Amino acid sequence: MRLGLICLLGTTVLVGGCNDLPGKPPPNPAPVIPANTSAGFEAIYAERCAGCHGNNGVLGAARPMRDADYLQSIPRETLFAVTRNGVPGTRMPQMGGDAVDPIPDDVLHKFIEGMVDTWGVLKPGEPRPSRGIAWKHVPGSGDASRGAAIFEAKCVYCHPAQMKASAAYDLDRPGTVTDPLVVGSVVDPFYLRLVSDQHLRSSVVYGRADLGMPGAAGPFRSPDGKEVAEPLDAEAVADLVAYMISFRDEWPTRAEKKDGAP
Amino acid sequence: MRMPRFLSRSAAMIDDRTGLITATQGAMYHRVPRNAKWWYVFGSATLMFFIIQLVTGVLLTTLYVPSAAEAYSSLVYIDEKVPGGWMLRALHGWSSNAMCVMMLIHMTQVFLHGTYKYPRELTWVAGTLLCLTTLALAFTGQVMRWDSNAYWGLGIGAAIVDRAPFIGNWLRAIVLGGPDISGATLSRFFALHVFILPGAAIALIGLHLMLVLKNGISEMPKPGAPVEPETYREEYHARIKKTGVPFFPDAARRDMVFCGAMLIVLIGIAAWFGPFGPGPVPDPTIIEVSPKPDTLFLWIFAVLALLPPNTETFLLLAGPPVIIGFLAALPFISPTGERAPSRRPLSVVILVAIVTALGVLTVLGEYEPWSPRMRAWTSDTTPVEYVKHRSPLELQGALQLQYAQCRNCHSIGGIGGKRGPALDAVATRLSWDQLVRQIQQGGGNMPAYGKNLSSAEVEALVAFLSTLDDQAQPALIPGAMEAQPARDESPTVADASAAP
Numbered sequence: 001m002r003l004g005l006i007c008l009l010g011t012t013v014l015v016g017g018c019n020d021l022p023g024k025p026p027p028n029p030a031p032v033i034p035a036n037t038s039a040g041f042e043a044i045y046a047e048r049c050a051g052c053h054g055n056n057g058v059l060g061a062a063r064p065m066r067d068a069d070y071l072q073s074i075p076r077e078t079l080f081a082v083t084r085n086g087v088p089g090t091r092m093p094q095m096g097g098d099a100v101d102p103i104p105d106d107v108l109h110k111f112i113e114g115m116v117d118t119w120g121v122l123k124p125g126e127p128r129p130s131r132g133i134a135w136k137h138v139p140g141s142g143d144a145s146r147g148a149a150i151f152e153a154k155c156v157y158c159h160p161a162q163m164k165a166s167a168a169y170d171l172d173r174p175g176t177v178t179d180p181l182v183v184g185s186v187v188d189p190f191y192l193r194l195v196s197d198q199h200l201r202s203s204v205v206y207g208r209a210d211l212g213m214p215g216a217a218g219p220f221r222s223p224d225g226k227e228v229a230e231p232l233d234a235e236a237v238a239d240l241v242a243y244m245i246s247f248r249d250e251w252p253t254r255a256e257k258k259d260g261a262p
Numbered sequence: 263m264r265m266p267r268f269l270s271r272s273a274a275m276i277d278d279r280t281g282l283i284t285a286t287q288g289a290m291y292h293r294v295p296r297n298a299k300w301w302y303v304f305g306s307a308t309l310m311f312f313i314i315q316l317v318t319g320v321l322l323t324t325l326y327v328p329s330a331a332e333a334y335s336s337l338v339y340i341d342e343k344v345p346g347g348w349m350l351r352a353l354h355g356w357s358s359n360a361m362c363v364m365m366l367i368h369m370t371q372v373f374l375h376g377t378y379k380y381p382r383e384l385t386w387v388a389g390t391l392l393c394l395t396t397l398a399l400a401f402t403g404q405v406m407r408w409d410s411n412a413y414w415g416l417g418i419g420a421a422i423v424d425r426a427p428f429i430g431n432w433l434r435a436i437v438l439g440g441p442d443i444s445g446a447t448l449s450r451f452f453a454l455h456v457f458i459l460p461g462a463a464i465a466l467i468g469l470h471l472m473l474v475l476k477n478g479i480s481e482m483p484k485p486g487a488p489v490e491p492e493t494y495r496e497e498y499h500a501r502i503k504k505t506g507v508p509f510f511p512d513a514a515r516r517d518m519v520f521c522g523a524m525l526i527v528l529i530g531i532a533a534w535f536g537p538f539g540p541g542p543v544p545d546p547t548i549i550e551v552s553p554k555p556d557t558l559f560l561w562i563f564a565v566l567a568l569l570p571p572n573t574e575t576f577l578l579l580a581g582p583p584v585i586i587g588f589l590a591a592l593p594f595i596s597p598t599g600e601r602a603p604s605r606r607p608l609s610v611v612i613l614v615a616i617v618t619a620l621g622v623l624t625v626l627g628e629y630e631p632w633s634p635r636m637r638a639w640t641s642d643t644t645p646v647e648y649v650k651h652r653s654p655l656e657l658q659g660a661l662q663l664q665y666a667q668c669r670n671c672h673s674i675g676g677i678g679g680k681r682g683p684a685l686d687a688v689a690t691r692l693s694w695d696q697l698v699r700q701i702q703q704g705g706g707n708m709p710a711y712g713k714n715l716s717s718a719e720v721e722a723l724v725a726f727l728s729t730l731d732d733q734a735q736p737a738l739i740p741g742a743m744e745a746q747p748a749r750d751e752s753p754t755v756a757d758a759s760a761a762p
Contacts, residue, residue, distance in 0.1 A: 023536025025348055028338045051640045051664045059646045061660035091661040093640070101637075159654075184653025190718040191655040194662075211650065 035107050041114025048095060048103065057119055058210040062092070063202060069128045069215070070206045071120030073135045079112050087196050129215025130205045133234045137201040137241060147243025150236050154220035154228055158213075159186045167224045179225065181212045192248035201241045204232070288475075293506035294513045295481040301375070302479065302513070303520035304368035310521045311361035312463065314528070315399075318354040319456065325350075326406070328452035330445035333408040337540045352532035358400050360528055362558055365396055373592075373613060376601030377480045380491045383593035385473040390589045392466045395459055397558075402455035404556050408448060409541035411556075416443050422578050478502060479513075483601035491598060560627030561620050638678060639667045645675035652729060659726025662719050666711065674730065687732035691739065697724040 033040040045057070045065070054060025057067075065071070071079070084105065086094035096102045103111065122128070151159075158181055160166035168179040185191065186200075207215030214220060216232040232240070265273070277283035325344060327336040340347035369389065372378060378386035401419070405412045416438070423433045431441075439446030478498060507513065538556070603610050644660045652660070663669065669678035672685045692700065701720055702712035715723070731737075 021349075021533040021536075023348070023352055023533050025341045025536050028341065028540070046641060047637055048640045050643050051638070052644075052661055054649070055643045055646075059649055061644050061649055061652075061657045061664070091658070091665040093665065180651050183651065184655065186654050188655050190721045191653075191658060193716070193718040194655075194658040194722055 034110060036110035036113040036117070038114060038118040041111050041118060044103065044107070044111050045115065052091070054210070063199070063206075063208060064210045065115065066119040067206060067209065068120050068122045068126075069130050070135075070202070071116045072122055073130060073132075073206075076112055076116060078135075079116070080109060083112065084108055087198070090194060090196050090199065127217060129207045129209065129217045131216050131231060131233075133205050133216050133232075133237055135202065135205065137198045138238070139197065142235075142238030142240070142242030144239070144242040144246045146236075147239035147241070150232070150240055151243055153222065154218075154232075155186075155240070157221040157223050157225050158182050159184065161185050161187060183211075187244055187247040189247055189249070192244065197241060197245055200244050201237065204237050204240055290510040290514075291508040292475060292478070293502045294479045294509045295502060296505050296507050297482045299482075300516055300520070301371055301482070303517050304364050304371060305474075306517040307521055307524050308361055308364040308368055309467065310524065311357045311364060311528075312396075312467065314357045314525075315354065315361060316460065318350055318357065319460070321350055322354055323456055328406075328448060330408065330448050333406070333448060334540055337407060341537065348537050349532060351537035352535070353528065355403075355538040356532045356535070357528055358403055359556075359558065360524065362396060362400055364524075365393060369393060370613065370617075373609065374603050375480070375483045376489075376596075376599075376603075376606060376609070377483075378593040379489045379599070379601060380494060380593075380597045381477050382473070382480065383597060385470060385477065386593045387590050388466055388470040388473060390586070392463065392470060393589075394586065395463045395466060399455065399459045399463065400556070400558055402451045402459065404538075404559075405448070405451040406455055407539045407541070409539050411539060411541045413443060416447065426579055479509075480601075483603070485600070485602040485604050487601075488599045489597075489601060557624065561623035562627075564623040564627035638669045639664045642669050642677045647733075648674065648726075648730065653725070655722050656726045656729055659722035659724070662715075662723045663726060666715065666719075666723075685727060686730055687735055689728045689731040690735050690737050692727075693739065694724060694728055697727050 033043065035041050035044055045053075046055075049065065050056075050060070052060055052062040053065045054062075057065040063070075082092070084094070084096035084103075086092050086099075093099065094102075096105055096108050156165075157167055158179075160169075160182070163169055163175075163177060163182075163184060166177060166182050168177040168182040170176045170178050192200075203213065205216050207213045209215075216237055218229055218231045220228040220230075222228050273283060322340070325336065325340050325347065327333055337351070340351055342348075344350075372386065372389070405416060420434050420438055420443070423430065423437050426433055435441060437447075437450075438444070439450045481498070481501070600606055642664075644664070648660060649657065663674075668685075671679040671682040673679065674685050676684075678684075688697070698720060701715065701723055704711065711720070
């Protein structure tokens with residue numbers, strides 16, 4: 001009798017108290033943090049973008065997303081479309097739509113919202129590297145020969161076609177340069193085949209503050225490494241992009257196999 | 263205390279017609295050796311856990327929906343909506359593990375004490391079959407969760423089966439109920455898990471216990487007292503008669519204390535750690551999970567990753583039959599002779615080797631990310647030092663390394679897969695040409711990317727890889743880390759212009 005009572009009591013406690021025991025599984029599926037909050041968007045960013053665009057939005061191999069000037073200039077719809085559909089022919093993958101393991105459109109909208117609201121806040125009075133020059137690349141715009149002159153005057157020190165051609169090339173230690181901002185060619189046909197025209201424009205307009213690439217506001221460098229303060233205007237940007245693009249198919253002339261996912 | 267008359271009368275009547283009560287009493291009061299101390303509790307504990315499995319299992323079948331569409335949600339339902347439901351799942355899951363552990367300890371003890379020798383050979387064989395049944399129950403049980411880990415467990419199983427020469431595909435279809443893992447697979451495993459295997463286990467346990475009763479519980483082995491079939495039985499019975507004690511209550515007391523303690527531990531663990539899974543929802547189109555089998559089977563995982571590829575198939579197919587055959591044949595290999603471990607050094611060495619190997623493999627399976635992490639390419643960042651001071655082309659190479667999912671197999675900065683070598687110092691080992699060749703032609707366990715990457719992509723990859731010199735370590739081979747060749751001298755281009 002007593003045993004029965006104890007058993008009954010035990011079972012009741014076990015079943016009744018179940019909800020307070022530590023082993024009770026957390027709700028499944030786990031509650032989602034809305035993607036338009038900063039925690040929510042950062043979680044998605046860390047899973048889906050950080051590998052290329054960098055931890056916390058900077059210092060990745062692809063352009064930084066933690067760039068208020070940039071995020072403010074691109075319409076949200078465009079940001080959404082680029083992220084959803086990727087940039088064909090480049091290493092920017094399709095993230096929504098019929099991609100494998102897509103981010104659903106509604107989540108992606110909120111994600112963009114979260115990203116722009118968190119990283120896209122311009123501090124009042126902060127200078128804009130882009131000087132307000134539009135993000136969008138217009139195909140066919142610009143003049144390559146004018147671009148060549150600007151490039152020669154402002155860019156070639158940091159972006160020599162061959163490292164040896166840079167004024168910063170260190171003759172005492174072959175293969176190295178004295179200035180860490182001298183990084184190498186942007187007119188290498190192989191490089192150009194891997195990036196879109198838009199990427200070239202975005203790079204010139206907004207720069208890459210995290211790696212030391214100046215935006216349209218400068219300052220740039222003269223061929224011998226002196227600072228050149230004079231900024232770029234919208235026309236100069238288009239000319240520079242046209243100049244760089246002109247090298248893309250220069251060599252080898254054979255049609256390149258279409259890039260694609262492996 | 264005296265029974266009321268009508269009770270004792272009906273008991274006598276039942277016993278007269280069935281013999282059940284006499285048999286039970288026989289079992290309860292049969293004499294066992296006096297020195298059968300705590301060593302002998304593990305078998306009983308295994309049985310207790312099996313009974314817990316039966317009870318919780320039957321309760322779970324009343325709640326579980328064995329259909330591919332609903333299995334997962336029914337588990338969530340049990341966890342969240344059924345009062346005490348999660349506890350039921352936790353008990354079932356943990357008790358399954360406990361049963362396997364107890365069983366393995368029991369087997370170890372029997373092996374160590376040479377108990378399988380004459381006249382208990384068949385008891386051991388039945389035990390071996392029980393061991394297989396129990397492991398099969400554990401495996402099929404993990405499939406019942408029908409989460410992505412279940413997929414993985416099945417995936418490994420199917421892959422092993424698939425390797426069988428000639429009949430591989432056919433066997434696979436039998437196991438999975440079709441060419442692929444599907445709803446039919448779940449039905450099949452459900453039938454195995456709740457009918458066939460428990461049925462087999464009950465029958466085998468019956469046989470096992472019957473044999474235990476028939477041959478008596480063995481004494482503790484004494485060095486210098488070898489088993490001689492001609493005289494063993496007689497001497498055993500004589501000794502037991504003289505010095506033995508009735509199983510109930512003398513020996514049973516220890517069993518009960520131990521089982522009671524185990525039961526409390528089980529409930530504690532179940533309450534504290536909760537049920538197993540369910541892990542991520544299974545979805546064949548989602549490859550981005552890092553699935554992992556239950557701890558019990560982790561060692562298989564490690565073996566699969568560690569076996570040299572050219573021996574894998576042979577060892578996978580030949581291994582299990584050899585091991586099982588050896589276990590079952592053991593009592594016939596050495597049916598007589600010494601039982602004491604101190605006189606059987608070889609057996610002790612074998613045992614230690616097996617236990618160590620399984621332990622190490624389990625730990626490896628636990629800690630090594632053998633399975634590719636499928637979201638690695640978008641989430642594993644390139645180390646910042648590898649991004650700074652890189653040329654635009656090199657940065658494209660870093661991106662290509664992400665994009666082509668090389669990091670599923672290779673790590674840089676300590677993050678990434680472990681199937682291929684870490685690439686942090688690859689520039690010191692391989693020259694530009696060798697890097698190009700490795701990527702285009704593959705080799706070892708690495709796929710050849712020749713057809714899938716354009717020459718610009720290979721060029722960028724190699725440009726990036728050739729900057730990875732592990733903080734300016736010197737080159738290890740001549741030709742490594744020399745300045746990159748001019749574009750028109752690069753082998754990627756030579757290859758490209760040779761191609762039609």
